Amino acid sequence: MNTAALSLNNLTVCYDRHPAVHHLSGAFASGSLTAIVGPNGAGKSTLLKAIMGLLPATTGRIDHAALARSDIAYLPQQAQIDRQFPITVLDVVLLGHWRRIGALRAVTAELRAKAVAALAAVELNDFQRRPIRSLSAGQFQRVLFARMLLQDARLILLDEPFTAIDARTTADLLDVVRAWHAERRTVIAVLHDLEQVRAHFPETLLLARSGIAWGRTAQVLTPDNLRRARQMAEAWDESAPPCAVDP
């Protein structure tokens, strides 16, 4: 196996003392392409947020010592973005250069040309001047992928990137994901469509708060493992006693 880009060591992340990710250990190999699947409330999004440092680890550690913050790109679920905001497609994509432009530096002609090229790569030629509110959900997801192309990150985290996205856009954006994989970038995606996972993602983490299975996709997505994942109770047990596993 390769060196790990990211390793989890007995990680527990809680909301209000109730664990959403429970004693999870393992590693995402450098250059791997991993799908995270599991039932609703299994802690998939929570895990990505914890990796981004948006949620604190209750116990355990997340190690990505070799990666700086600017080496990580994160695509949260779409709901958090104001799609009526008065901003053009090109301006959104240019934000992918944040590491180079920050709050104050100018956008050079070269950076602008790269943004236009990124838009072309997701097949949005001639969309530069369009306000984002005129875009469909699929087109907007393409814009966000173009922005991530410019971020040029070593580790890419995608939270349900293809939910409510049409089939054609999904296929095109999966091509982008595969290109990232070919460039030896580490990609982790939360997904629901098991067929898609089997077809495109070599590694899978099956999560039901605890890790059910983690490894080659074919060995993880077995009927037995999926049944065990489904048995996870979705509701919190309000009277649950403190966890007895060693911290």
Add this chain to the structure above:
Amino acid sequence: MSGWIDGLFAPFVEFSFMRRALVACLALGLGCGPVGVLLTLRRMSLMGDALSHAVLPGAAIGFLIAGFSLTAMSLGGFAAGVTVALLAGLVTRFTGQREDASFAAFYLISLALGVLIVSTRGSSVDLLHVLFGTILAVDDASLLLVASIASLTLLTLALIYRPLIVECFDPGFLQSVQARGTAYHLAFLILVVLNLVAGFQALGTLMAVGLMMLPAAAARFWAQEVWSMAAVAAGIAVLSGYLGLLLSYHHDLPSGPAIILTAGMAYLLSITLGPRDGLIVRFLPRQHLQT
């Protein structure tokens, strides 16, 4: 005809208090317009209102200490406004209560405190001054204050423009590439309070927020990028100041409401005539374009 044109300029040529009021409106509009646009985009339209009320007890305490002194009232108002903004922000950060609710709670406490202070210690005339302002009595010192606040506002906005916009369009992204946008949010709230303080002694605490929100709400019907919206809003604010002053001069009306009502007219016109989603564009049958 010449008399009509004369009416547009004569008041300002003739009277220095009208000139000063005009310059004050110009400076106020330049600062308030862009701040208002960002407030609406951050879905904080009503928080501007809340903050304008929050300024009151500080101004009242300043008034009690130093009489009708601009410096004392402005400093007091600024301190009260920032305190309310900070407390509301802290409650939101540490308890998770939504910011509109915590803002409402603290501004109401602040407003009641302000009215209590003014009514126990001042006369009702003073209260009217604080509530409704006296733009026609703007002196050189207050003019300097208003102009300084406008300059500081535009400079600061230029410095924090990019992160401020990202923080409001896609906060998750800013968090993932840099850090939380708390510092920018705070700097922006301070600008809001400063502009309300600039506005309150010219237009009064109740009216100050009008020159901030009405042009911003109108600008949305004319432009579709933040910078152009800010430019349109500043233009509408300045024009409302000018026309409102004329209106108040010729018809002997109080200047504050005249200015804000003019801005209100600009808003209604924008809803109707504006090319971006305006009512006429929306309901006028127009031939669609080729695909």
